[in-house]
Amino acid sequence: MVSEARIRAELDNVLDATDFPGLGKRISGKVRDSYLLDGRRVLITTDRISAFDRILGTIPFKGQVLNQIAAFWFQKTAAVGANHMLAVPDPNVMIVAECEQLPLEFIVRGYVTGVTKTSAWYNYQQGVRNLCGNPLPEGLRKDQQLAQPILTPTTKHEEHDRNISRDEAIREGLIDGATFDEAAALCFRLFDAGVRHAAARGLILVDTKYEIGRRHGQLVVSDEIHTPDSSRYWYTDTYAELFQQGKDQRKLDKEYVREWLVSQGFRGDGPIPVLPDEIRIEAARRYIQAYELVTGLEFQPVEGPIRDRVRQALARVA
Ligand SMILES: Nc1ncnc2c1ncn2[C@@H]1O[C@H](COP(=O)(O)OP(=O)(O)OP(=O)(O)O)[C@@H](O)[C@H]1O
Numbered sequence: 565m566v567s568e569a570r571i572r573a574e575l576d577n578v579l580d581a582t583d584f585p586g587l588g589k590r591i592s593g594k595v596r597d598s599y600l601l602d603g604r605r606v607l608i609t610t611d612r613i614s615a616f617d618r619i620l621g622t623i624p625f626k627g628q629v630l631n632q633i634a635a636f637w638f639q640k641t642a643a644v645g646a647n648h649m650l651a652v653p654d655p656n657v658m659i660v661a662e663c664e665q666l667p668l669e670f671i672v673r674g675y676v677t678g679v680t681k682t683s684a685w686y687n688y689q690q691g692v693r694n695l696c697g698n699p700l701p702e703g704l705r706k707d708q709q710l711a712q713p714i715l716t717p718t719t720k721h722e723e724h725d726r727n728i729s730r731d732e733a734i735r736e737g738l739i740d741g742a743t744f745d746e747a748a749a750l751c752f753r754l755f756d757a758g759v760r761h762a763a764a765r766g767l768i769l770v771d772t773k774y775e776i777g778r779r780h781g782q783l784v785v786s787d788e789i790h791t792p793d794s795s796r797y798w799y800t801d802t803y804a805e806l807f808q809q810g811k812d813q814r815k816l817d818k819e820y821v822r823e824w825l826v827s828q829g830f831r832g833d834g835p836i837p838v839l840p841d842e843i844r845i846e847a848a849r850r851y852i853q854a855y856e857l858v859t860g861l862e863f864q865p866v867e868g869p870i871r872d873r874v875r876q877a878l879a880r881v882a
């Protein structure tokens with residue numbers, strides 16, 4: 565595990581934005597910057613952190629952690645479902661096959677939890693008993709396991725994500741029924757594989773978000789997979805006791821930062837609180853720990869200025 569001092573020393577050595585001329589057109593997402601090359605996309609995972617659909621700042625090593633966890637899972641689940649990964653030329657970079665993205669995000673949930681407006685627990689507390697077409701029984705408690713995983717899609721390309729059911733998505737002309745069902749089946753297969761592997765590592769894969777794209781007529785999983793940004797992870801060994809006591813779960817995901825923001829009165833609207841160094845360091849520690857627990861490998865922090873290193877890797881790709 566990387567020491568706190570080492571993380572502190574990297575507080576300013578972060579990849580917050582990229583501008584690599586010669587790589588083609590840049591498209592900036594909240595966390596990743598993409599450059600398009602004929603049929604391929606250079607996906608650079610920066611150290612930016614987003615929550616509540618806003619960019620909040622940077623966390624040291626976060627880009628490397630996310631890219632390497634995604635690469636791990638793409639490799640691990642390749643037999644379960646096709647994905648977009650082609651190569652990983654740098655810890656922060658993945659070359660992927662360019663896909664046509666479906667206009668929904670597919671979230672699979674095994675538990676009722678979460679503080680954001682699209683989360684199951686937030687909605688349940690507001691009285692919602694049907695989440696995206698999934699009936700929810702009375703009497704559920706925060707962090708309770710569902711009888712079986714449910715799919716709760718959200719819309720993309722809107723200012724804030726919005727929960728939507730299969731039938732609403734079809735009615736709004738976002739997707740056809742056959743494509744939805746094929747994508748849903750793919751997501752449940754991937755989630756099942758994720759839950760099993762996580763369990764073998766002493767972790768609960770609580771919920772996760774998939775982006776599905778189409779490539780030569782085939783549906784493939786794109787963007788990221790089972791990362792601490794797109795998923796919640798809890799520790800298995802303390803789950804039951806904490807749940808029974810009504811206490812918060814021990815988490816490995818970015819809920820830590822979300823909850824700090826909520827404690828500052830921020831839920832996505834208005835000015836963004838500046839992340840203090842201590843929060844950034846603790847978040848980095850958790851991301852690195854997530855890498856080590858999920859993959860079973862020791863995290864190898866890369867030395868030296870990150871921007872130069874990524875630029876050199878990209879010069880070899882272009
Ligand atoms: N294989 C792929 N083909 C085409 N687009 C992809 C592929 N993989 C990822 N993307 C897109 O690249 C972008 C990655 O950026 P990032 O993950 O930061 O975006 P985001 O945080 O999801 O937010 P937004 O896309 O709303 O800006 C996303 O828009 C994602 O849909």
Ligand SMILES: [Mg+2]
Nearest residue numbers: 593595787788
């Ligand atoms: Mg994304």
